[in-house]
Amino acid sequence: MELISPTVIIILGFLALLLFFQRKNLRGPPCIRGWIPWIGAGFEFGKAPLEFIEKARIKYGPIFTVFVMGTRMTFVTEEEGINVFLKSKEVNFELAVQKPVYRTASIPKDTFFTLHEKLYVTIKGKIGTVNLYQLTGQLTEELHEQLEKLGTHGTMELNNFVRHLLYPVSVNILFQKGLFPTNERKIREFHQHFQAYDEGFEYGSQMPECLLSHWSKSKKWLLALFEKNIPGIKTYRSAKDNSVTLMQTLLDIIEMERNEEKSPNYGLLILWASLSNAVPVAFWTLGFVLSHPSVHKTIVEGISSVFGTAGKDKIKVSEDDLKKLPLIRWCILETLRLRAPGIITRKVMKPVQILNYTVPSGDLLMLSPFWLHRNPKYFPEPEVFKPERWKKANLEKNAFLDGFMAFGSGKYQCPGRWFALLQIQICIILILYKYDCSLLDPLPKQSSLHLLGVQQPEGQCHIEFKQRK
Numbered sequence: 001m002e003l004i005s006p007t008v009i010i011i012l013g014f015l016a017l018l019l020f021f022q023r024k025n026l027r028g029p030p031c032i033r034g035w036i037p038w039i040g041a042g043f044e045f046g047k048a049p050l051e052f053i054e055k056a057r058i059k060y061g062p063i064f065t066v067f068v069m070g071t072r073m074t075f076v077t078e079e080e081g082i083n084v085f086l087k088s089k090e091v092n093f094e095l096a097v098q099k100p101v102y103r104t105a106s107i108p109k110d111t112f113f114t115l116h117e118k119l120y121v122t123i124k125g126k127i128g129t130v131n132l133y134q135l136t137g138q139l140t141e142e143l144h145e146q147l148e149k150l151g152t153h154g155t156m157e158l159n160n161f162v163r164h165l166l167y168p169v170s171v172n173i174l175f176q177k178g179l180f181p182t183n184e185r186k187i188r189e190f191h192q193h194f195q196a197y198d199e200g201f202e203y204g205s206q207m208p209e210c211l212l213s214h215w216s217k218s219k220k221w222l223l224a225l226f227e228k229n230i231p232g233i234k235t236y237r238s239a240k241d242n243s244v245t246l247m248q249t250l251l252d253i254i255e256m257e258r259n260e261e262k263s264p265n266y267g268l269l270i271l272w273a274s275l276s277n278a279v280p281v282a283f284w285t286l287g288f289v290l291s292h293p294s295v296h297k298t299i300v301e302g303i304s305s306v307f308g309t310a311g312k313d314k315i316k317v318s319e320d321d322l323k324k325l326p327l328i329r330w331c332i333l334e335t336l337r338l339r340a341p342g343i344i345t346r347k348v349m350k351p352v353q354i355l356n357y358t359v360p361s362g363d364l365l366m367l368s369p370f371w372l373h374r375n376p377k378y379f380p381e382p383e384v385f386k387p388e389r390w391k392k393a394n395l396e397k398n399a400f401l402d403g404f405m406a407f408g409s410g411k412y413q414c415p416g417r418w419f420a421l422l423q424i425q426i427c428i429i430l431i432l433y434k435y436d437c438s439l440l441d442p443l444p445k446q447s448s449l450h451l452l453g454v455q456q457p458e459g460q461c462h463i464e465f466k467q468r469k
């Protein structure tokens, strides 16, 4: 029998090696797919998604895929994957959020892609760092108005307390002064529908609306509210300085692109974006401050040294005053670090290489700010509330700490972040200037049910407030 020549053996060996490496390179990350068709690992994942992600990281390593409701979500948890998430041209924000935006606000694909970039740039300009401090006066006035309604003393559930302040303040400033109802029954109705819409938002972003009748009812109620009020929002001018609100500016763009029939839908989307994170962040910040006596004491002393000790005046807060009270801003940022959104997401447009794996196009690439903020490499003693770690951040230059991603990152980082920080900062100053506050319950744990947005409290917590003398 004739032997195979050494040249053929070398060629075959070379081809086998090539195939081996190609296979290795095309190998996807480990995939948790459950056993039910289409639903995949949906049940296990849905029970406590944040914990699921951490357990999967420990078991499968720094990159893994979870198959849920027909969707492949590939989580990246360490440097190389995070770099791809933040920098690769092959991953895309708009493609990742278009469908959830369609499901939650009924904004069709074409309208979304036509308007997204223009609306984003406008929001960033209107409530970004350059124009932000023009809103300080309005924010202070609106907050005084709402605080007056709370009277001289009382006890309230902390989340409800914060909602009673921030719902009207955001609506009246970003949409139209006076748009937020003043009648008790209508206020209750707004609270009830916004909360139902917000609580169901995560499910609403993944499932057809017909399966979520309670949520759908509140969504329709809010859309009808905007439908009725869009003409008023459009023509409103501030009596003080004739300025226009954020929503008015957005409506001009929507109209210019001939999409005015979708104006109420954008109203709903901006309403949700402006309140859904800011309210729980204000809740947790007040909660953390009030449950750390030395931080609480230092903040109250700081407020007294800038504004005086009595709690009765309607103080004005300037940009300079805010600079004299950095601890409050550090507390908000430290709260955001500890209660950060469970995930942010991008869509993979062309296969990307991460570690030894190829993540295929079509996957949703997922990054968890919540878990990233618990990496001791970025944040030593990650579970401890340590506002002073923010001393190192160059906040004057609007830079956060390395690894901080509560507002997302890159081209479409949250355009409302500076407004949110300012609003919560003034809110805390005015509350602690006016009232002596204490918590009547221990601060609740965070709920493990949600991935989207910042973490919600698991239970109730009451605050007692008494006007300072």
Ligand code: HEM
Binding pocket: 093, 120, 123, 270, 273, 274, 275, 277, 278, 281, 336, 341, 344, 345, 405, 406, 407, 408, 409, 410, 412, 413, 414, 415, 416, 417, 419, 420, 421, 454
């Ligand atoms: C503390 C409060 C807030 C937090 C933690 C927060 C967080 C975020 C995050 C994580 C994103 C996604 C960014 C990404 O994927 O890279 C986002 C997007 C967005 N946020 Fe915020 N946000 C807050 C407050 C606000 C406020 C007050 C507004 C006011 C209008 C706002 C408007 C938006 C909008 C419009 C987007 C979508 C941007 C786009 O479509 O390109 N946010 N926010």
